[in-house]
Amino acid sequence: MSHVILALGLVLAVEGLVLALAPRRIEDALRLIATLGIDRRRMTGLIALALGVALIWLAGPG
Numbered sequence: 001m002s003h004v005i006l007a008l009g010l011v012l013a014v015e016g017l018v019l020a021l022a023p024r025r026i027e028d029a030l031r032l033i034a035t036l037g038i039d040r041r042r043m044t045g046l047i048a049l050a051l052g053v054a055l056i057w058l059a060g061p062g
Helices: 001-020 021-036 036-057
Strands: none
Touching: 001 021
């Protein structure tokens, strides 16, 4: 459970840092995402999910 809390804290810290340092770039990115079709957004999300799982697997013990 402590690993889940650690992971959540890291995500929030990175997201907060991005929002604090580059709020205008976030608006630009959201506009760009809004122009993408639903299938393209879904594929982007699935790729991000796969990369995240791969990184977690690589960082895991053993």
